[in-house]
Amino acid sequence: MNTTKFLDAKGLACPMPIVRTKKAVKELEAGDILEIHATDKGSVADLTAWAASGNHKVVDQQQESDVFKFWIQKG
Amino acid sequence: MTEQKKTTIVLFSGDYDKAMAAYIIANGAAAYDHEVTIFHTFWGLNALRKDEPIQSKKGFLEKMFGKMMPRGADKMGLSQMNFAGMGPKMIKHVMKKHQAMPLPELIDLAIEQDIKLIACTMTMDLLGLSQKELLEDVDYGGVAAYLGEAQDGQVNLFI
Numbered sequence: 001m002n003t004t005k006f007l008d009a010k011g012l013a014c015p016m017p018i019v020r021t022k023k024a025v026k027e028l029e030a031g032d033i034l035e036i037h038a039t040d041k042g043s044v045a046d047l048t049a050w051a052a053s054g055n056h057k058v059v060d061q062q063q064e065s066d067v068f069k070f071w072i073q074k075g
Numbered sequence: 076m077t078e079q080k081k082t083t084i085v086l087f088s089g090d091y092d093k094a095m096a097a098y099i100i101a102n103g104a105a106a107y108d109h110e111v112t113i114f115h116t117f118w119g120l121n122a123l124r125k126d127e128p129i130q131s132k133k134g135f136l137e138k139m140f141g142k143m144m145p146r147g148a149d150k151m152g153l154s155q156m157n158f159a160g161m162g163p164k165m166i167k168h169v170m171k172k173h174q175a176m177p178l179p180e181l182i183d184l185a186i187e188q189d190i191k192l193i194a195c196t197m198t199m200d201l202l203g204l205s206q207k208e209l210l211e212d213v214d215y216g217g218v219a220a221y222l223g224e225a226q227d228g229q230v231n232l233f234i
Binding site for chain 2: 011012013014015016018019021022050053054
C-alpha cells in the first residue's frame with residue numbers, strides 16, 4: 001500500500017492516539033494514506049469511529065501480536 | 076465541510092480522577108474537530124490554579140479557603156480511595172506504567188488544542204480566588220457565557 005505518512009502511536013494511552021492521528025491527517029492532502037501503529041486496545045473502536053466522523057476511510061486494519069495497524073485515507 | 080460541532084463540559088468537581096475524565100473527553104472532542112469549552116466552577120476551579128503561592132489581599136475566610144484547597148491540578152485528591160493523599164501517589168505511579176497522560180499535561184494539551192477554558196467568576200468570589208492565582212490561558216465568565224456555548228453544543232457534560 002502507498003503510505004504517505006507513518007505515525008507511531010505505540011505505547012500511547014487514550015486520548016493520545018486520536019489526538020496525534022488528527023494532527024497527522026491535518027498535514028495530508030485528500031486521498032493520502034496515513035499508516036498508524038498503536039497498542040491501546042481502545043484504538044480499534046476509537047480510530048474507526050473517528051475516521052467515520054471525519055469522512056476519512058479506514059482502508060485496512062491488521063493486528064500483529066499486540067500492535068494494531070491502521071491505514072486511513074484522508075477524505 | 077459540515078457544520079462546526081461543539082462540546083461543552085462543566086467541571087464542578089475538584090477531584091483528580093473526575094477532572095482527568097473531563098480533560099480526556101475535551102481533548103478527544105478537540106481531535107474530533109469540535110469547538111470545546113470547559114466551564115470551571117466551584118471545586119473545578121482548583122484545576123486552573125497555579126502551583127505557587129500568590130500574594131493577594133484577602134479576608135480571613137478567603138485565606139483559609141485558599142490554604143485548604145489544592146493549589147493546582149497536580150495536588151488534587153481522588154474521588155474514591157484517596158487514603159489521605161496516598162491514593163493520588165499510587166494512581167500516578169500506575170498511570171506512568173500505562174503511559175496515561177497526567178492531568179497537568181492534559182491541561183497543557185487542551186490549551187495547545189485551543190480548548191476554551193472558562194473560570195466562573197461568581198464562584199471565584201465565593202472561594203476567594205483571584206485572577207492572578209489562575210493560569211494565564213483562562214477566560215472569565217458566568218452562566219451566560221457557558222449557555223452561549225452550550226445551547227448549540229452536540230455534547231454537554233456536567234462532571
